[in-house]
Amino acid sequence: xxxxxxxxxxxxxxxLSMGKIMAYSGMMQDMEVSWMPSYGPxxxxxxxxxxxILSDERISSPxxxxxxxxxxxxQQSMDKFEHSVKPxxxxxxxGNGITRHPERKDITVYRIDAAEEASKLKMQxxxxxxxxxxxxxxxxxxxxxxxxxxxxxSLPDRYHHLIPMNEEAIKRGMEIIREV
Amino acid sequence: xxKELRLMKGNEAIAEAAIxxxxxxxxxxxxxxxxxxxxxxxxxxxxxxxxxxxLQAESEVAAINMVYGGAxxxxxxxxSSSSPGISLxxxxxxYIAGAELPCLIVxxxxxxxxxxxxxxxxxxxxxxTKGGGHGDYHLLVLAPSSVQEMADFVELSFDLxxxxxxxxxxxxDGAIGQMMEKVWLKPQKKxxxxxxxxxxxxxxxxxxxxxxxxxxxxxxxxxKFNLKLIAKYxxxxxxxxRYEEFMTDDAEYLFVAYGTSARLCxxxxxxxxxxxxxxxxxxxxxLFPYPKKRLNELADRVKGMLAxxxxxxxxxxxxxxxxxxxxxxxxxxRMGGMIPTPEEVVENLKTFIKG
Numbered sequence: 001x002x003x004x005x006x007x008x009x010x011x012x013x014x015x016l017s018m019g020k021i022m023a024y025s026g027m028m029q030d031m032e033v034s035w036m037p038s039y040g041p042x043x044x045x046x047x048x049x050x051x052x053i054l055s056d057e058r059i060s061s062p063x064x065x066x067x068x069x070x071x072x073x074x075q076q077s078m079d080k081f082e083h084s085v086k087p088x089x090x091x092x093x094x095g096n097g098i099t100r101h102p103e104r105k106d107i108t109v110y111r112i113d114a115a116e117e118a119s120k121l122k123m124q125x126x127x128x129x130x131x132x133x134x135x136x137x138x139x140x141x142x143x144x145x146x147x148x149x150x151x152x153x154s155l156p157d158r159y160h161h162l163i164p165m166n167e168e169a170i171k172r173g174m175e176i177i178r179e180v
Numbered sequence: 181x182x183k184e185l186r187l188m189k190g191n192e193a194i195a196e197a198a199i200x201x202x203x204x205x206x207x208x209x210x211x212x213x214x215x216x217x218x219x220x221x222x223x224x225x226x227x228x229x230x231x232x233x234x235l236q237a238e239s240e241v242a243a244i245n246m247v248y249g250g251a252x253x254x255x256x257x258x259x260s261s262s263s264p265g266i267s268l269x270x271x272x273x274x275y276i277a278g279a280e281l282p283c284l285i286v287x288x289x290x291x292x293x294x295x296x297x298x299x300x301x302x303x304x305x306x307x308x309t310k311g312g313g314h315g316d317y318h319l320l321v322l323a324p325s326s327v328q329e330m331a332d333f334v335e336l337s338f339d340l341x342x343x344x345x346x347x348x349x350x351x352x353d354g355a356i357g358q359m360m361e362k363v364w365l366k367p368q369k370k371x372x373x374x375x376x377x378x379x380x381x382x383x384x385x386x387x388x389x390x391x392x393x394x395x396x397x398x399x400x401x402x403x404k405f406n407l408k409l410i411a412k413y414x415x416x417x418x419x420x421x422r423y424e425e426f427m428t429d430d431a432e433y434l435f436v437a438y439g440t441s442a443r444l445c446x447x448x449x450x451x452x453x454x455x456x457x458x459x460x461x462x463x464x465x466x467l468f469p470y471p472k473k474r475l476n477e478l479a480d481r482v483k484g485m486l487a488x489x490x491x492x493x494x495x496x497x498x499x500x501x502x503x504x505x506x507x508x509x510x511x512x513x514r515m516g517g518m519i520p521t522p523e524e525v526v527e528n529l530k531t532f533i534k535g
């Protein structure tokens with residue numbers, strides 16, 4: 001099994017940290033993992049993206065052009081990466097701020113209104129974990145217990161009190177994702 | 181401290197590996213995309229645990245001369261920077277090579293020339309492998325292509341630097357520096373307390389004074405010294421060549437690529453094989469000394485070699501020298517911080533095959 005993922009959105013949406021938690025979780029499930037961020041000027045505001053690979057085998061290229069799964073969190077990223085999903089692949093997107101919805105018919109498209117739900121529950125801080133829950137629901141690769149372990153590893157100690165909130169967000173994310 | 185599995189950036193892996201290898205000192209100045217090395221060391225504050233000194237110098241020029249000083253005392257010292265900063269260090273590096281001192285220099289390459297860009301590139305190959313500063317000298321150059329190798333090559337670099345009394349460079353790039361992968365870290369080594377016979381440690385009555393300099397105004401003596409250096413480089417070519425091969429047994433076409441490009445080519449290889457093209461890959465691990473002999477052998481068996489680099493074509497010259505006209509050689513590369521995709525590499529291989 002090799003899952004090649006891109007997560008793309010605005011800086012500040014937790015794109016890089018979601019990828020990091022995926023990588024940590026995969027590592028704890030004894031997978032080979034890689035996490036390759038965009039670290040250019042876009043990091044200083046604007047768009048951010050990260051390539052994450054989870055695999056049972058040695059990972060070849062950590063940098064990719066086509067993906068099994070694209071997780072898209074803003075319009076710019078939709079424009080840039082909708083066409084990077086492999087035929088038969090998966091696209092997950094948050095409908096918030098999207099003016100042009102995905103048009104491809106050869107992939108499975110899921111929508112998760114995570115920003116709206118996070119705002120409703122006053123849990124904006126863990127917005128990215130709603131999305132993570134959605135990903136976990138549709139792609140059975142990462143197990144919740146390892147994602148929680150991954151969170152513990154990747155979050156500094158001072159944020160560990162937020163772990164239950166993250167867990168709640170993951171559960172809710174699993175409930176609200178739906179196939180388009 | 182036991183062997184330990186962690187998820188780390190390449191830059192962080194270098195820093196942690198330096199502490200664990202028992203390094204005595206790090207002297208650096210921040211620059212993207214390698215600032216995490218200095219940041220990690222500052223936060224780890226190894227002076228309180230192993231006694232390793234970590235210092236942010238006032239400039240790159242100061243940092244390399246601190247390395248020169250530390251190395252002259254026989255200490256395990258290192259610096260790191262990225263392309264423009266490495267250019268600033270070149271005067272110090274040639275002096276260190278001329279004074280036959282061991283040290284580790286890490287270059288996490290970004291696109292150039294000039295200040296260029298902060299994105300990954302491999303455009304410092306000539307500078308790293310052909311000297312860099314003035315005079316006839318070489319660094320021993322290691323090219324990691326994973327975070328694990330970023331960690332492993334630190335201790336290896338120190339071992340080689342002291343074995344040959346020669347500066348060693350780890351030539352990485354922004355992609356490997358910034359990406360995270362699993363890394364097995366070795367247990368903590370103690371810092372060495374050995375006093376080396378050539379080091380300037382204060383002259384006791386029991387020995388002659390040690391002089392460390394790169395200056396000799398007597399041309400005959402200087403030429404003898406040049407010949408001695410060259411003999412040292414020849415010995416490295418005999419003993420220290422390292423490379424890795426992928427599917428070369430039945431390969432008709434060979435990618436030659438190091439570092440990040442070698443990772444891309446591993447994927448390109450799979451894609452090409454899926455289309456029925458018998459591709460293989462030779463990944464040089466040492467860039468100086470270069471795996472000339474092995475490439476020359478492979479040249480008898482393949483129909484062509486494609487050097488893939490994130491540069492305008494630098495390493496390809498060493499491929500050509502290695503095969504010496506025995507087979508077709510071409511180059512594919514991107515520049516300015518652009519990273520070729522594996523698909524792009526396969527397309528270029530197909531064009532190359534057509535001739």
